[in-house]
Amino acid sequence: MTPAARLSAAIEILGHILDGDAAEKALTNWARGSRYAGSKDRAAVRDHVFGALRCKRSFTTLGGAQTGRGIVLGMLRAQGVNPDEMFTGIGHAPTPLTDEERAQGDTPEGNAALDIPDWIAPQLAASLGDDFTAVCHALQKRAPVFLRVNTLKTNLKQAAIDLAGENIQTTPHPLSPTALEVTENPRRVHLSAPYNDGRVELQDAASQAVVDLLPLRPDMRVLDYCAGGGGKVLAMAARASASYFAHDANPQRMKDLPDRAERAGASVTLFEPEDVAASGPYDLVLCDVPCSGSGAWRRSPAGKWEFKPEKLDQLREIQAEILTKAAGLVAPNGVLAYTTCSLLDAENSEQIEAFTTGSDWKCTSQTRFTPLDGGDGFFCALLTR
Structure with missing residues (x-):
């Protein structure tokens, strides 16, 4: 799949989510109906969809419409990518933008810029105090992948060595003496021997x-x-x-x-x-x-x-x-x-x-x-x- 075709897939999946489907269900249904998509394609499309959902409100504002197409348009604008380079209609790319779509979209402000629903923002702000804005920005980004080293079977140093042997790079995390943050190849974890024989578990730090x-x-x-x-x-x-x-x-x-x-x-x-x-x-x-x-x-x-x-x-x-x-x-x-x-x-x-x-x-x-x-x-x- 080309990068533009992956965006078309994300637009389709986001449309189903907006219609009420659970995100995982929408992704699974798309993958089942798109046998041509390889593992890298599925991973890229998944990243687009979840990235769009984290920032759905700000991307909707930037794109001018709460539709799969509008959200992806807003995502490209947020990334500084010229949407016309992707919305070409060539092959499986999204159809070209209309003059109306080019004119739509505003700069998100306030809770929209933070991607927080208005009703819960006051409670979050009261709970988080001075950290409110910084935490909201953190929630707009992809979460790290963490592993818990199972000390019944190994130790932190040896687990990191064993994972590196399977091209999974990690680094200790200060939140816990058993926590490793995966810095390279997180999608290999499920296939690795340390995971499958219980030396490490996926668990947030x-x-x-x-x-x-x-x-x-x-x-x-x-x-x-x-x-x-x-x-x-x-x-x-x-x-x-x-x-x-x-x-x-x-x-x-x-x-x-x-x-x-x-x-x-x-x-x-x-x-x-x-x-x-x-x-x-x-x-x-x-x-x-x-x-x-x-x-x-x-x-x-x-x-x-x-x-x-x-x-x-x-x-x-x-x-x-x-x-x-x-x-x-x-x-x-x-x-x-x-x-x-x-x-x-x-x-x-x-x-x-x-x-x-x-x-x-x-x-x-x-x-x-x-x-x-x-x-x-x-x-x-x-x-x-």
């Missing part, structure tokens, strides 16, 4: 840093109450040889966890929802609760535009409910850990304040990471009675 904050001891009984795919419980298992248990309200989310644990050399017991209370109490209960995902919007940029005020209200109710339920599973001298990948105080410090007010729980520490620290945005609070 800030997510690893959250696990580093947890007070683990070898004699503990540890419950990951919202385990999902199991990234954090596997990271905990590599830190200390405690007894680990995983639960999720939707057990299907944990379907790959047994295989991942076996590959990592870790032992994790999975619970059905009805079994978790009967097996308690636990010395440490981690609640990585459902949230806005605002700290990871550069990885899942469609979520930024789909998120609505009513969804935030629903999430805050769910978070409060999880805190209350999980608190009842903590041993008398145990620790309750509350984490999100959100940048919003409404989901973070305000939830902790509401939970501890009038209760026998107290917050012993709160830590927030933002994309300015290098990884995604995360929040972690530790609570004891």
Whole structure:
């Protein structure tokens, strides 16, 4: 595919996303119907689509229309590329621009320039303070690829050497002693031996840093109450040889966890929802609760535009409910850990304040990471009675 043909594909896929398709579904459907596209073509088109979604509002303003074509036109203008060089109509290139399209488009300002929905901008600004603008700009860019070195099988130095042997270059990241940032050939990671035999896992550096904050001891009984795919419980298992248990309200989310644990050399017991209370109490209960995902919007940029005020209200109710339920599973001298990948105080410090007010729980520490620290945005609070 030519560069212009890749843009045509991105225009088509963005159109489906604007019509309501999930980004991954739209990309998958396009790839299935475009057998001529090689792996480099698919990767390039994917990069165009996700880059456009991160900056959908500013590109729409620059392009003059919230359509796949308008967004790609705005993207080219933002990159300083003459759109007429790509919109030629030759081969599979987008059709030439009309005089109207050439005349359309304005310079984005305010929240449009920051690619933030107007309704959530005040809450983000209040939560981030002086970092608001810089964080918004960070969310417009592609996220780094991070690996967690599984210390059950190797160490940071050896993992970097092994990856380099497969032409995957990495560098240690200061957020966590187990974090490697992939600097060359990130798309080779899934094919590499260190990944497939469990020496490294894909995990954001800030997510690893959250696990580093947890007070683990070898004699503990540890419950990951919202385990999902199991990234954090596997990271905990590599830190200390405690007894680990995983639960999720939707057990299907944990379907790959047994295989991942076996590959990592870790032992994790999975619970059905009805079994978790009967097996308690636990010395440490981690609640990585459902949230806005605002700290990871550069990885899942469609979520930024789909998120609505009513969804935030629903999430805050769910978070409060999880805190209350999980608190009842903590041993008398145990620790309750509350984490999100959100940048919003409404989901973070305000939830902790509401939970501890009038209760026998107290917050012993709160830590927030933002994309300015290098990884995604995360929040972690530790609570004891």
